[in-house]
Amino acid sequence: MTVHLVGAGPGDPGLLTVRGAEALATAEVVVHDRLSAADLLDLAPAAAERIDVGKAPRRARLSQDEITALLVERGRRGQRVVRLKGGDPFVFARGGEEAAALAAAGVDYEVVPGISSALAAPAYAGIPVTQRFSSTAFTVITGHEDPSAGEGTVDWEAAARLGGTLVVLMGVARWPRIAERLLAGGLAPDTPAAAVHWGTRPDQRTTRATLATLGDHPLEAPSVIVVGRVAASRLSWFEGRPLFGRxxxxxxxxxxxxxxxxxxxxxxxxxxxxxxIEVGPPSDGGDALRGALGRLASFDWLVLTSPNGVERTFAHLPDTRLLGSTAVAAIGPGTAAALARYRVVADLVPERYVAEALLEAFPSPSPDGGRVLLARAEEARAVLPEGLAARGWDVEVVPAYRTTAxxxxxxxxxxxxxxxxxxxxxxxxxxxxxxxxxxxxxxxxxxxxxxxxxxxxxxxxxxxxxxxxxxxxxxxxxxxxxxxxxx
CATH class of the missing domain: 3.40.50.10090 (Rossmann fold)
Structure with missing residues (x-):
């Protein structure tokens, strides 16, 4: 078995790579941090063990040594393990340390790169990190170094002289000092600067200012800070969507x-x-539905009132040819679409998607009468069966499913x-x-x-x-x- 070090991307679950999704789909254990989109955990099998090792400022559920030991221990057990990490596991993350520990322990591993916030957050804020003729290079720098390094090892004055765009990750806590050193290195105070908080997420917030004034705004971690001419760009698309932030x-x-x-x-x-709610078999285990479907040829119409009813009905109807001359009515387009997945085109879909409208559109039986099989939720309104009976139809109601809390x-x-x-x-x-x-x-x-x-x-x-x-x-x-x- 293999331990997969998977980059989850910066927050939008849609940015997970196909290979990352494949690894999650077969995982037995998912070890995830706090920057992983919660929706991504649903891609793992329901039976997979999910272990939250998330770190936050001044708080960690497990230390890095404990996380590494956990990966080694589970890998040695032969379990399929996914270490789901925010961004990319090898970009200012501890993925390299985790990979080295797995290699030293003789545990097979695979690295699945993720989209880094260094690129995604500016893009979602409408800031291109490069532009022809103005910013032909970009530099990504961490603002969060080993605390024992004091001022750190980054030569910010030299970075100021690189030109192009500077992208600073994890730099909020040290931003006043970083800005001071960039100014000392020769960058103009009015150089555009922007901070993208929780980039790619629905609560993304972009603060635009200048190198001299960005620190005057209330900046919060995690933020990606962009410095350079491109930071003045306002190609906003993400934050302008109609339900943004709701x-x-x-x-x-x-x-x-x-x-x-x-x-x-x-x-x-x-x-x-x-x-x-949860949807499950009806109280009788589906006996009435199976029995009625065994007599399907005796019914003129099969009426279905929900996609759940379709799924439960066709679970007991393995061959759609058994419908024969029985017509099918669907209460709305959702139910009709569920039927279409079984290559069945509904003979009747009312213009309004309620029982009353289905009754209005439903034909009258022949002079000799007719029979309707109504497969629906165990607890449902009496409008439809009573209305059909009043029209002269012989109606058999069978429970197809049951909703429970x-x-x-x-x-x-x-x-x-x-x-x-x-x-x-x-x-x-x-x-x-x-x-x-x-x-x-x-x-x-x-x-x-x-x-x-x-x-x-x-x-x-x-x-x-x-x-x-x-x-x-x-x-x-x-x-x-x-x-x-x-x-």
């Missing part, structure tokens, strides 16, 4: 949360996944603190959220995917701020975007 709680199941989280993140939001993860309550909005994609997510955290934990903005979910929220005493016109995940994201649109 912290949005996603309450869907863990397996379903990624679609909404990705859409929110693409618009600059910081999605916080707090799953409040998810156990809140450690730190879920603190994760909710400071959130700007919470999203609800079903009535069950609303109920389970209130049961788990109480109405007082609800963020200022409550966003619901549609009128049924909104009605449940209101019944529980919540004030619904945003309701999607199109009752889909893209529709919910669009509604949030419109809510926070300027003016």
């Amino acid at each position: 912290r949005v709680v996603v309450t869907r199941t863990r397996s379903q949360a990624s679609e909404l989280s990705r859409a929110l993140r693409a618009l600059g939001a910081d999605p916080v996944e707090v799953p409040v 998810a156990t809140p993860t450690e730190g879920a309550t603190s994760a909710l603190a400071g959130a700007d909005a919470v999203t609800f994609t079903s009535s069950s997510t609303v109920r389970r959220f209130v049961e788990a955290f109480g109405p007082e934990a609800v963020p200022p903005v409550v966003a619901c995917i549609g009128p049924v979910t909104a009605a449940t929220a209101q019944e529980l005493g919540l004030e619904v701020t945003v309701e999607a016109e199109e009752h889909t995940i893209p529709g919910l994201v669009a509604a949030l975007r419109a809510h926070w649109a300027p003016g």
Whole structure:
């Protein structure tokens, strides 16, 4: 087995390399630091052991010697280990020391480079580190040397004479002295300078000033400091996205949360996944569904009301040819898309994605009558089966799945603190959220995917701020975007 020293990049989980993702996907142990994006841990198997060895100023869970010993010990056990490090493991990090220790112990290892914050943070702030005809070189320097080195070994006066762009990592604590020495080396006081705090993350903040005045601003670690003509560039794209900096709680199941989280993140939001429900087999273990599908030819219609219903139904329907002449109705585009993954095109999708609209669009049975198989959640509204029966259909309702309360993860309550909005994609997510955290934990903005979910929220005493016109995940994201649109 091999210990992988994987660079996690500077914070945006999308910047992880393909090779890094491959290593995480097969990991048995993930040893991670505090700069690793939390979402990346979800790329490891659920059974993988996750060990947080994160360091913060004046605090460390494990010393570097203890971390190195842990890697050697787990590697000798023959486990597949990923050491997930912020940025690149060999750029101003301890990856070289860890690799040397593994080599000395005879433990196989692989280095997976990561995107360094020295490049990514300026790029996300709209600052190119080089430009033709003005900054044809850049120099990356650490501002955090071995404390025993006193003033350090960096000749900052010489660095000032290099020309081009200076990129300083981990230099906030020593910035006043660094700036003083760069000025002494001949850089002009009005040389553009910028500090990018938490670069590539939704809470990124860029401070633009000059070499002489940057220290007058409240700088915080971790920040990447850029000095040179390019630091005056304002090619901002990341911080100008419509949901930038908005912290949005996603309450869907863990397996379903990624679609909404990705859409929110693409618009600059910081999605916080707090799953409040889990989806599992119905109470009867699926017996009723299997039995009904065994008689599928006797039904004129198969009606499915959610992607979960599709997945559970087709788990018991191995050959789509068994549908035969049975028509298929989907309550909305999400359900229709789930059907499409099984090469099934829905015969009926209503214009509005609620049970009432499906009833309006549903045809009447023939004079001889007709039969409908409705596979849905174990607990659901009676509107659809009662409405179909009133139209003359013989309706058989079978439970395809059951939603139960998810156990809140450690730190879920603190994760909710400071959130700007919470999203609800079903009535069950609303109920389970209130049961788990109480109405007082609800963020200022409550966003619901549609009128049924909104009605449940209101019944529980919540004030619904945003309701999607199109009752889909893209529709919910669009509604949030419109809510926070300027003016």
